[in-house]
Ligand SMILES: Nc1nc2c(ncn2[C@@H]2O[C@H](COP(=O)(O)OP(=O)(O)OP(=O)(O)O)[C@@H](O)[C@H]2O)c(=O)[nH]1
């Protein structure tokens with residue numbers, strides 16, 4: 414972690430603008446806890462990705478929050494390309510004062526330089542690929558596939574570091590860790606599937622009861638997480654030998670369907686007012 418931090422700090426010295434990618438469903442939980450310290454005073458564009466899965470009203474409120482904090486912010490959906498064309502425009506705007514000061518201090522004009530930062534699985538590689546316009550960087554479903562680095566011209570007067578910086582997620586905060594597990598930022602091997610799915614279905618039952626009732630054709634929602642999972646498994650016909658409900662299968666189903674947006678467009682983090 415200390416080494417990763419040092420490498421990113423070195424890379425940051427080379428750039429004019431930081432693009433911080435967050436998951437629009439969890440804009441607070443998907444922030445790296447040290448991002449402000451790490452990227453210092455660099456102008457920053459906050460990109461709320463996967464906005465097609467998030468609640469549009471809450472996404473707008475989050476954008477206002479980031480703008481009030483002094484950043485530029487935009488919602489994008491990299492799967493369908495929504496918002497991607499705005500990104501170079503906003504980055505160049507953020508870099509403009511620096512470029513002007515270079516020129517006014519007698520130096521030659523150069524392209525603005527930016528890099529993409531974010532925790533695993535938020536869509537950094539997808540964003541880099543979209544900006545480059547071809548599949549140079551590798552992308553994949555599992556967190557942690559990016560390595561190696563060079564500059565690529567992605568728009569007039571704008572260079573992008575081809576390798577995004579992977580930052581560590583907010584694991585010491587149990588609630589954030591739970592939300593990161595739900596959205597796929599934490600590897601499945603390191604969390605207990607039944608626990609995470611149980612907490613998720615309980616959270617959904619409390620915050621979006623109609624969505625859960627409709628999805629699983631349930632008239633009543635039990636209070637307890639384990640009972641909720643059993644009700645889901647029973648409705649879906651996930652039964653093991655002997656007639657008991659296959660809770661693990663129900664857990665997988667709840668997580669999968671949430672990640673696919675089957676409960677609707679849901680944002681788990683609410684901005685503070
Ligand atoms: N639904 C949805 N999925 C997306 C979107 N953007 C990216 N993804 C998915 O998110 C997953 C992770 O994307 P990557 O670009 O590999 O994420 P990354 O931040 O580079 O992840 P690491 O390399 O592990 O740090 C992929 O499975 C994508 O399909 C989006 O806008 N909507």
Ligand SMILES: [Mg+2]
Nearest residue numbers: 537538558559
């Ligand atoms: Mg990547």
